[in-house]
Amino acid sequence: MYICLGMAYTRNAYQDQQVFINGTEIKGVQSFNGSWSVPNNNMIAAGYESVGSEIEGELAGEVSVSRNVVTGEDPITGMMNGMVSGYLLYGPHQTKNKSFNFNNGYITSYSSSCSIGEIATSDFSLTAYGNIGTGAISDTNYEEINPVIATANDMTLNTPFGSTNAIQSYSLDFSLETRPIYRIGDMFTPSKYEVGTPITVSTSFDIVANEYEIKNLLDAVCSDEFVENISFSLNEKCSENAIQSFTLDNAKLISSSISATIGDNLSINLEFENQFSDVTGLIYNIFS
């Protein structure tokens, strides 16, 4: 016998949710976080104390998306040089009638990483200026895909240390310092945007050391010894077909650390940096 205790609430399970950006469904999404806040200034005045509050500051929202690399096409790399808009689509039982929209957005960070035993990730975040929250839903299509998962044991790495030392993980990330330009009377919607330079791409590797010796710090002075050409690709499982590739020509070694403890293998962390003058150059060099 069943007893009805009241109104039944449903929930939005992951199969009810999709992320669209610039009209394209983003595949492999593991999590989506969207937020906005109102920068209220609580005003005080002599003779009154509190006299209310007023908005003072940017009206902006933040969106961050975590993804597993499951396709050979990453639409985000083509969206870094311009404005994006999109939404998280949801609704119980796949009704897809609700959304968290964002407009006037700019990609502000991108990162990719993979360790032994993991699926490679490709995360990004963006800042949206102006309207963020409810909005129009223009696309609800769902296109089934056969995921081509990039796993740690299906990578091809071209590094000066990888052939004789066991690389355990990589991490690549960069931030785009998108600066909105507001003019008097803009009502919180920026007229223009600019990206601060240089743009720094940081790449780090954890290796179990076999032969690798950490370079001498003073050799960084007036020397090319710290400059390396590095590239690596995430391959389709059990194949050498590249899903995604990263190229870091003239990457500068900026930090090294060595760690040795009883019972563990001696490990070394190496961190490299590349600088770019604009987003176009970054996309062309890193993702080509």
Added chain:
Amino acid sequence: MNAFFKNMSTSVNGQAYYAESVNVSESIQIEYFSAMGTKNYSAFPTKKPEGSISMSFYITTGEEINAIESGYANTGFSSIQVGPFSTDYALLNSFSVSSDPNSIIKGDATYSYYGQINSGQVPDQMNDTIVPAHGAASIDSMEDFGANRILDFNYSFSQSFDVKYSLGSPSPSKVTMTDATRSMSINNLISDTDYEKTNLTGASGLCNNNEGEGISKRTGCITLKTLCQNRVGQLDISGYIESRSFSASPGGELIESLDITEKYVKETGCDG
């Protein structure tokens, strides 16, 4: 006396202000002397006490601007009340308003007063809710200076007086104005600028021409509005571009800064 921030309501010539901060300070000049053969010293004031009142306030109505502007090039004294303190012998020293596109617009005013400040009853706390002017809703009209849309502005007025006392008089007996200057500094993107119009020598060189492109007086204003689009007031400037500068940050567009200066002469309405 028991007084707190909540008791320090501020007004100029009866016009109330919502002051975010207000400061009153005064001092007196003292001559110390002693004479040969004495083991002590005496002191006497050489001048009446003088002080200054400064306040930073939210701009919520045009009357607030008007009450301060009534002190422009005006040798008549203003009355100021700050909580329990009051003076009827205040002269406006400076007034400034600045804003950027996402900020509440605030004004700063400084007065000098002559004679010791009076003290009276501590006012009760009042209650009110304000809607101040805001940079996001205000409108600039600075095209005459080559700026189509501005990034931010700083409007300021300053003046100085020569205040004379006469023997036997407890209050100043003569006030003459020595200088008054109104100025406006603006920043604008170079892409929003009619560059030729911002040339210091004008588009036609040092000589004036009929189009007003040479060294000629130009006018502009900024209309202050609230986020609800209600008009609060207007800040006017009618002067000359005295200096300009250019700056850019990495990855950014060139920004041109203009400094406009006007020697302020009061419009009295009398031609005779």
